[in-house]
Amino acid sequence: MTTMTPVTPPRPTAARNAPSVNGAKLFNRLCAVCLTLFALIWLVPFLWALATSLRPDGSITENPTSPFAGGWSLHAYSYAWDNYxxxxxxxxxxxxxxxxxxxxxxxxxxxxxxxxxxxxxxxxxxxxxxxxxxxxxxxxxxxxxxxxxxxxxxxxxxxxxxxxxxxxxxxxxxxxxxxxxxxxxxxxxxxxxxxxxxxxxxxxxxxxxxxxxxxxxxxxxxxxxxxxxxxxxxxxxxxxxxxxxxxxxxxxxxxxxxxxxxxxxxxxxxxxxxxxxxxxxxxxxxxxxxxxx
Structure with a gap:
């Protein structure tokens, strides 16, 4: 008489690991968003200084909030390097x-x-x-x-x-x-x-x-x-x-x-x-x- 040994089904490891994997992905995305925000906070003053340095002084005085008003040129860099x-x-x-x-x-x-x-x-x-x-x-x-x-x-x-x-x-x-x-x-x-x-x-x-x-x-x-x-x-x-x-x-x-x-x-x-x-x-x-x- 042959006996049949019951076959145990595989454990649903993927289902158990799914919440941890999803939590890790959510944490990584949250970290990426925070790093992007902090990077923008640090980059905005640098980009603003760069844009202002390329504008004429007259356009900066007339419209200081627009970085594209008056056009861009390298006159300020040459003036600063030659006079200081x-x-x-x-x-x-x-x-x-x-x-x-x-x-x-x-x-x-x-x-x-x-x-x-x-x-x-x-x-x-x-x-x-x-x-x-x-x-x-x-x-x-x-x-x-x-x-x-x-x-x-x-x-x-x-x-x-x-x-x-x-x-x-x-x-x-x-x-x-x-x-x-x-x-x-x-x-x-x-x-x-x-x-x-x-x-x-x-x-x-x-x-x-x-x-x-x-x-x-x-x-x-x-x-x-x-x-x-x-x-x-x-x-x-x-x-x-x-x-x-x-x-x-x-x-x-x-x-x-x-x-x-x-x-x-x-x-x-x-x-x-x-x-x-x-x-x-x-x-x-x-x-x-x-x-x-």
Whole structure:
């Protein structure tokens, strides 16, 4: 006598997974809508400045709300470039930002490495001081820094703009967070092989922290390029000014040339847009990697 074994029907896994799949699609669409709205909010001022810079000053005064009134031309860009030292401002901002990036990467990575791996007396106090640096606004440090750099006779030089950005608490915490994500067994293996802490830092940790390096470099470059208050107080010569300070000097209360001011502004933030578009993948990867524990 043969016995028939009952065949169990397959479980409706597709029906069970359907609500989760639909919920994920709805969430992705909601995120896409939110990102599009935020992108439009950020793009509208840029497009408005670009359209205003291409219009004649007379049409801007007569009809400021219409971006197509009066036609478009590149006269404002040629006028701003020929009558203002924008090239010198570009060079000054580039030199200051690049040197600030180099020194910040060097000293910030060493400080983050020390806080992540080394154990020494007073380490908690150092961490507290770095955290206090994150809480203090930069405006509160203007007067002490001004007195300090005046005593060192550094006012009017680029070093007065480069050195304050070297001790950036944010860069120290980014490197510390990334170094903590490196497996401890890798560090211990290098130490057992006889490597010094300096060799561990240079040959083991630094090649692995490229995302953190790119993130800190881009954020430092943008912060240094956009700095306004401190360069305004430190640099007193017109040709030694940076892009933000130089653009602010173009605004005259008696006669504002809207097209020239907007053209200079567009020329000022075009490098930042180029840096972000080229290195946006490194920014996202660095921020995501440093946040993983």
């Amino acid at each position: 030292p924008i090239g010198s401002w570009y060079l000054n901002s580039l030199v200051i930002s690049v040197l600030a990036v180099v020194f910040t990467l060097a000293f910030g990575s060493m400080a983050g490495f020390a806080l992540a791996f080394l154990r020494y007396r007073g380490r908690g106090a150092v961490v507290a001081l770095v955290a206090a640096g994150l809480m203090l606004p930069s405006e509160a440090l203007v007067l002490p820094q001004f007195i300090e750099y005046r005593s060192f006779h550094l006012l009017g030089t680029f070093w007065a703009l480069i050195l304050p950005s070297v001790a950036a608490p944010l860069s120290v915490f980014v490197f510390q967070s990334f170094f903590r994500g490196i497996p401890v067994a890798l560090i211990e293996a290098a130490r057992i092989d006889g490597a010094s802490w300096w060799r561990v830092y240079a040959t083991v940790c630094m090649p692995l922290c490229r995302p953190a390096l790119s993130t800190v470099a881009i954020l430092t470059f943008i912060t240094s390029w956009n700095s306004f208050l401190w360069p305004l107080l430190v640099l007193n010569q017109t040709k030694s000014q940076t892009i933000p300070v130089g653009l602010a000097s173009l605004v005259n209360n008696s006669n504002i040339q809207y097209a020239e001011v907007m053209a200079s502004s567009v020329l000022g933030f075009l490098p930042l847009i180029a840096v972000f578009l080229v290195f946006q993948r490194q920014i996202v990867q660095g921020i995501a990697t440093t946040g993983i524990k």
